[in-house]
Amino acid sequence: MSQAIQVRGLEKSYKDLKVLKGVDFEVAPGSIFALLGSNGAGKTTVVKILSTLLRADAGSAGVNGFDVARQPADVRNSISLTGQFAAVDEILTGRENLVLVARLRHLKDAGTIADDLLARFSLTDAGGRKVATYSGGMRRRLDIAMSLIGSPPIIFLDEPTTGLDPQARIEVWAAVRELAAQGTTVLLTTQYLDEAEQLADRIAILHEGKIIVTGTLAELKQLLPPAKVEYVEKQPTLEDVFLTLVGTKDQK
Amino acid sequence: MTDIFTLTGRSLRHISRSPDTIITTCVTPVMFMLLFVYVLGGAIQTGSASYVNYLLPGILLITVASGIAYTAFRLFMDMQNGIFERFQSMPIARSSVLWAHVLTSLVANMISLVVVVLVALLMGFRSSAGLASWLAVAGILILFTLALTWLAVIPGLTAKTIDGASAFSYPLIFLPFISSAFVPTDSMPGPVRAFAENQPVTSIANALRNLFTEQPVGDDIWIALAWCVGILVVTYFFAMSTYRRKIS
Ligand SMILES: Nc1ncnc2c1ncn2[C@@H]1O[C@H](COP(=O)(O)OP(=O)(O)OP(=O)(O)O)[C@@H](O)[C@H]1O
Ligand SMILES: [Mg+2]
Numbered sequence: 001m002s003q004a005i006q007v008r009g010l011e012k013s014y015k016d017l018k019v020l021k022g023v024d025f026e027v028a029p030g031s032i033f034a035l036l037g038s039n040g041a042g043k044t045t046v047v048k049i050l051s052t053l054l055r056a057d058a059g060s061a062g063v064n065g066f067d068v069a070r071q072p073a074d075v076r077n078s079i080s081l082t083g084q085f086a087a088v089d090e091i092l093t094g095r096e097n098l099v100l101v102a103r104l105r106h107l108k109d110a111g112t113i114a115d116d117l118l119a120r121f122s123l124t125d126a127g128g129r130k131v132a133t134y135s136g137g138m139r140r141r142l143d144i145a146m147s148l149i150g151s152p153p154i155i156f157l158d159e160p161t162t163g164l165d166p167q168a169r170i171e172v173w174a175a176v177r178e179l180a181a182q183g184t185t186v187l188l189t190t191q192y193l194d195e196a197e198q199l200a201d202r203i204a205i206l207h208e209g210k211i212i213v214t215g216t217l218a219e220l221k222q223l224l225p226p227a228k229v230e231y232v233e234k235q236p237t238l239e240d241v242f243l244t245l246v247g248t249k250d251q252k
Numbered sequence: 253m254t255d256i257f258t259l260t261g262r263s264l265r266h267i268s269r270s271p272d273t274i275i276t277t278c279v280t281p282v283m284f285m286l287l288f289v290y291v292l293g294g295a296i297q298t299g300s301a302s303y304v305n306y307l308l309p310g311i312l313l314i315t316v317a318s319g320i321a322y323t324a325f326r327l328f329m330d331m332q333n334g335i336f337e338r339f340q341s342m343p344i345a346r347s348s349v350l351w352a353h354v355l356t357s358l359v360a361n362m363i364s365l366v367v368v369v370l371v372a373l374l375m376g377f378r379s380s381a382g383l384a385s386w387l388a389v390a391g392i393l394i395l396f397t398l399a400l401t402w403l404a405v406i407p408g409l410t411a412k413t414i415d416g417a418s419a420f421s422y423p424l425i426f427l428p429f430i431s432s433a434f435v436p437t438d439s440m441p442g443p444v445r446a447f448a449e450n451q452p453v454t455s456i457a458n459a460l461r462n463l464f465t466e467q468p469v470g471d472d473i474w475i476a477l478a479w480c481v482g483i484l485v486v487t488y489f490f491a492m493s494t495y496r497r498k499i500s
């Protein structure tokens with residue numbers, strides 16, 4: 001297997017609502033892949049299927065060479081998930097949260113691992129406090145730190161910077177870049193086009209249940225009709241590409 | 253296995269950070285005990301020397317019934333929180349989370365039971381039971397707690413709201429009132445008496461009472477054990493299949 005993540009013809013419905021109608025994409029090892037889509041596009045659904053929390057109705061998905069439906073335990077051994085909503089224990093302290101995950105991953109020196117991560121995510125001072133007292137940004141940083149424990153080869157980040165202030169966003173971006181530099185494959189979902197633009201090696205746009213386009217930022221920019229480029233003075237942003245491709249509703 | 257203990261440690265830490273859950277669990281049974289012993293007890297004929305001695309077994313069962321409401325509550329809260337999905341996406345056995353809640357429930361209920369027994373001792377409860385009888389009492393209470401814990405797991409997994417998750421325990425708390433726990437059943441009218449004599453609380457309460465007073469336990473203990481094991485087996489399988497459906 002050459003791809004870290006391989007998704008073919010993925011379909012998923014909730015009752016009558018068809019959310020995924022044949023999603024295909026591939027993610028190369030060690031790259032950062034951004035799955036872009038508006039609210040309700042199905043990004044979280046894709047991430048849940050890839051992290052074995054949900055079963056697909058049809059299609060197949062491979063993660064680190066393992067099939068999510070047939071080898072879920074191997075998949076779980078290869079991944080780490082940071083879900084859309086912070087998956088932290090509010091009653092424990094930040095440090096206790098990290099120690100808990102390190103223990104569940106059967107790592108030695110859980111305490112040392114926790115202290116290192118607290119320092120890396122500027123949480124050392126808050127480490128002994130209950131997470132319930134943390135701000136949204138601190139909680140998110142702790143959440144991501146918990147996902148790094150055990151250095152799994154593939155990390156899923158579902159809207160990692162939603163609700164963060166610009167400073168915290170930049171910190172998270174730096175952490176993601178560092179991960180990729182160490183060879184970790186990162187699949188992140190986002191509604192922020194500039195986030196995909198800043199971070200991702202490749203971008204896929206999920207719209208109405210399908211991936212309507214995938215490519216590098218440069219490739220996506222070429223999809224804009226050249227005529228339009230002549231009228232606008234600045235380079236088209238990914239936002240322009242996105243809105244052109246999905247067709248904004250308010251224009252109708 | 254180590255994962256279950258790690259996760260149980262986490263839940264127990266939750267309890268130690270909010271010990272009010274233990275206190276709240278004990279308040280209802282202790283109130284009943286005060287009410288019955290000091291207000292109503294004088295008018296109740298049990299044929300036993302001290303009413304608190306007669307009453308305690310039923311009070312202990314009420315303690316467990318009110319304690320498991322928190323089991324359902326803790327499980328429900330965990331399922332709502334993203335941390336549940338984190339555990340499910342990690343390389344640990346998926347049932348560990350559930351087992352950790354069950355063990356936590358057992359520990360929390362044992363603490364509540366000890367507190368209630370201590371209050372009863374202050375109120376004049378005395379037992380002639382030897383070590384073997386006390387062990388038998390503990391065994392029955394553990395079995396009873398496990399049976400009700402697995403029952404509590406079901407609403408904990410399926411409830412839509414917090415209130416729904418713990419509401420199931422109210423009927424359980426009142427079941428002892430239609431049993432031999434507070435008054436001997438022979439004072440009850442026909443159909444009520446038939447129900448009272450054949451529901452699990454009566455045999456369990458009688459068995460505990462006989463153990464406390466070193467009386468021969470007779471058939472009651474076997475009926476009590478059969479009820480506990482029966483409820484345990486049924487609720488365990490039902491809860492497990494609910495859990496599997498929930499996480500797949
Ligand atoms: N458990 C569920 N039951 C029913 N419908 C669901 C369920 N989960 C998601 N949906 C629906 O499926 C669609 C896709 O949801 P999903 O959470 O995957 O979108 P998303 O792209 O992550 O959106 P957002 O940007 O808001 O996080 C939405 O219309 C949502 O209402
Ligand atoms: Mg989402």
